Amino acid sequence: MEGGTRRWTARGPRLRACRRDRSAPEAGEPLCRECARRGWAWVGLRLCLxxxxxxxxxxxxxxxxxxxxxxxxxxxxxxxxxxxxRPGRGWAWCHADEVYLWPR
Structure with a gap:
């Protein structure tokens, strides 16, 4: 990954392109702060790109x-x-276009 940027390919039932920015800032602590403040457990985490x-x-x-x-x-x-x-090779989701994205 060069300069914190990663390219993604859309895959999903609609098979259309995602038109959104796909650069990836570095992740902070691996927790959902909102859940942690409330004492709730979480199933999985999503990083806003x-x-x-x-x-x-x-x-x-x-x-x-x-x-x-x-x-x-x-x-x-x-x-x-x-x-x-696999760690570092996971999918992303585009909420706006409702498609999964996979690293190239």
């Missing part, structure tokens, strides 16, 4: 990654953790 926000997935009680997208409009989040294929 626009600003680096780390939130829990929709299978978690808080669904904070989707809430972040809804409040900011930031469209692409990368899966972090065990449910993401």
């Amino acid at each position: 626009t600003c680096g926000h780390l939130g829990c997935c929709d299978s978690s009680r808080g669904a904070h990654a989707t809430a972040h997208h809804e409040s900011t409009g930031h469209p692409v989040a990368r899966c972090l953790g065990t449910g993401c294929a």
